Amino acid sequence: MPDKTLPQIFKFVDQNVDSYKQLLKEAVAIPSVSSDIKYREDCVRMVNWMKNKLQEVGATTELRDVGFQTIDGKEVKLPPVLIGSLGKDAKKNTICIYGHLDVQPALKSDGWNSEPFELQERDGKLFGRGATDDKGPVLGWLHAINAYKGVGEELPVNLKFVFECMEESGSEGLDELLIEQLKPEGFFKDVDYVCISDNYWLGTTKPCITYGLRGISYYFLEVECAKNDLHSGVYGGTVHEAMSDLIYLMDQLVDKDGKILITDIYKSVAPLTENEKQLYASIDFDPEAYRRTINAYKLAHNGDKEQLLMHRWRYPSLSLHGIEGAAFQPGAKTVIPGKVIGKFSIRIVPNQEPEEVEKLVFDYIHKKWAERGSPNKMSISAQSGRAWTENPDHPHYQAAARATKLIYQTDPDMSREGGSIPVTITLQEASGRNVLLLPMGAGDDMAHSQNEKLNLRNYIEGIKLFAAYLYEVGKLSK
Amino acid sequence: MPDKTLPQIFKFVDQNVDSYKQLLKEAVAIPSVSSDIKYREDCVRMVNWMKNKLQEVGATTELRDVGFQTIDGKEVKLPPVLIGSLGKDAKKNTICIYGHLDVQPALKSDGWNSEPFELQERDGKLFGRGATDDKGPVLGWLHAINAYKGVGEELPVNLKFVFECMEESGSEGLDELLIEQLKPEGFFKDVDYVCISDNYWLGTTKPCITYGLRGISYYFLEVECAKNDLHSGVYGGTVHEAMSDLIYLMDQLVDKDGKILITDIYKSVAPLTENEKQLYASIDFDPEAYRRTINAYKLAHNGDKEQLLMHRWRYPSLSLHGIEGAAFQPGAKTVIPGKVIGKFSIRIVPNQEPEEVEKLVFDYIHKKWAERGSPNKMSISAQSGRAWTENPDHPHYQAAARATKLIYQTDPDMSREGGSIPVTITLQEASGRNVLLLPMGAGDDMAHSQNEKLNLRNYIEGIKLFAAYLYEVGKLSK
Ligand SMILES: [Zn+2]
Ligand SMILES: [Zn+2]
Ligand SMILES: [Zn+2]
Ligand SMILES: [Zn+2]
Known part of the structure; x- marks a missing residue:
């Protein structure tokens, strides 16, 4: 692949901003709230919508039935899990990408400034339920793949996809599918790396890559x-x-x-080692900005930066x-x-x-x-x-760090997160491979809260980041 | 009025049980939930329904506008208050009767055994939201009046009515109507006594008359x-x-x-006087039956009868x-x-x-x-x-006690209640007259809870009780 591929892709991405916004608008408009069975049909619709999009970029796809959940004593059908694969070149590395298509509940009356299921752009921010968690990142992968096609280059890696629609409700049925069905069927046999984009930067300006979750x-x-x-x-x-x-x-x-x-x-x-303690000092994190974002009266630990990070992570x-x-x-x-x-x-x-x-x-x-x-x-x-951690010195993390630096002109922080993404552990077990969390959104995106948003910049540069990440992983020795 | 009037009335009541059930079924079927504006039209419908019923027994009626309430910053019209009067004979005593037409919310999924707004008879009990609180008692007055007509006797008293539809939501607008409008207009000028039937027996078998509320x-x-x-x-x-x-x-x-x-x-x-302390000993109250009704693990105060009554009252x-x-x-x-x-x-x-x-x-x-x-x-x-108490030795209370004994062949307990009915105090202030609480339902009726019911016996004997109460008050010196 010639060295000018990525610059061409970046240009292509910048020329297609409107269509990326349009597609996110379409996805946000489907109220795929997994916790409320009232929206179960919307969840199924959302999965099918994404299935069509993956097929349009050439992926083979499959909807996997994961059975029923019990609500108030009634059996209710779970939305299917969308499985896909794109490319089978034995010389290329294979990345398994996970994302989720469901969202948290949202009502305008909860305190939203605009309709939560109508994507609205204000001040360079795309407001809408699911914009950052996790529809924006999921579409980011789609756009990155499409950009390779747009500039006439083949993908530098093979891809596998696992997109579910029950993440916000405990990922019901997913573990069984991954461990008891896909793994025995050999779905993970070719997989070299696992990547999940379903978390956020620590702050609002500096990118990070995440190697630990509570x-x-x-x-x-x-x-x-x-x-x-x-x-x-x-x-x-x-x-x-x-x-x-x-x-x-x-x-x-x-x-x-x-x-x-x-x-x-x-x-x-x-126990906190001296080594780990050193790490916190260099991390870009502004307690006062963090406090203002949530409008808290006073932060815990007297607002001490290192103490706050340690108590989050x-x-x-x-x-x-x-x-x-x-x-x-x-x-x-x-x-x-x-x-x-x-x-x-x-x-x-x-x-x-x-x-x-x-x-x-x-x-x-x-x-x-x-x-x-x-x-x-x-x-x-x-x-x-359980909690989860990876080794941030792994070549997979180094590849992602190079991609990030290329887009944002700065070394990403190697960060951990306070939240849990249980599928991280399941994917680590199912694949036996290194798992990496590559966030698209910023720390003030207010996922799960009123007025969730994704910065337009994070969306567009995120698409480039995903393209560069695929490129960098493609260069890793097979 | 001849001495055989009441026996004739009691016979008439026994012959009309089916129509009394039918009318309660109609009233319960109107979901006049005052706390939820979704049901505001049903509240208005309920008031009009009752207005027609009062007119059918010869009362003059009036709907009084009591303005607006503010919900989530919006002005919402309150249901009107139904005012009525029947009879103007200067030689007769005049009783002001209060009741409410609204009910607590209820959903079958809350744990009801049948649809809350469909009156259902099971084991001699009439289950339905509002059956005992307060639609059954309000209809009781209507049926008592009708029974006098049915046997061709004129009413022994004049009546005034105040029926509201916001009691379960703080009686919004009522105090102003009673004190600032009806009182200056002279509505209470002729009133000699006030009677409210909106509470319950202490237990399930012995009737009571209530002279105090917290x-x-x-x-x-x-x-x-x-x-x-x-x-x-x-x-x-x-x-x-x-x-x-x-x-x-x-x-x-x-x-x-x-x-x-x-x-x-x-x-x-x-302070608890020796005199008051004596009162509790004779009251018919079975702590173990009370405990079983609510299925509590253990009652407070080690289940001691007198302590329990004192801590309720x-x-x-x-x-x-x-x-x-x-x-x-x-x-x-x-x-x-x-x-x-x-x-x-x-x-x-x-x-x-x-x-x-x-x-x-x-x-x-x-x-x-x-x-x-x-x-x-x-x-x-x-x-x-505020809390409220009356003097239970007042002739009004003695008249009600005689009526009760006639129906139930036992002296009623003079009781107090743990709950509040704020209108009691307002009516006391507005009329300056003795106020009496005359319960129709039993202590296990589960007002405000799932599976609210009114015993068929309490309903039918209650109609007779109301008729006998009108008769006894009619005999009090003017
Ligand atoms: Zn998420
Ligand atoms: Zn989430
Ligand atoms: Zn009541
Ligand atoms: Zn009530």
């Missing part, structure tokens, strides 16, 4: 005092209320500074999410809830194992419950996924 | 840590989370046995209702809520004044907040209504 251990803490909800006027003063028991237990979990109070919870956290954190079964509406509802389920989660880190963390939490809650001495019924259950 | 002081406790909701993976460990602050504050309010922890909160509660209780702004859905939502509003209320009693209780709560919360030392923003606001 895991999650999510808890359902249930207290029941009565069969039904009760009227507080009639029953208040005569029952041991489930809410006060639950609030008591939830107040035992974390202190005001975010320190987790669960006995021994920090014991197995990987390498220390566990505990968040209280809410209570199911209690009053949640505006207004003055006077119910005594009969059964309430407190939701909280711990973001877990190397070397915390989910089973070990769950046991510590269960033991702690049962101890606190015994101390409470309530006559009510309490139970706790959990869903967990 | 008030309510409802609190909105708001904590804000960030402008938007945040992703717990990305931000967990770097912000002071509003939820943990709120949970901490909510955990300071009440202990596991229901003792309120707010400083000096019990100080102004009317004459001591304040505090309930934690829920949290607005936090995750409330089934499933594993991983949000860090940016702003949360904790809801709790205190049922207040004689001689607690709302202003005094609010000040104690505000002071206590601000003190606990200072102790917490969180950098987040906290605020608290309240809505309150």
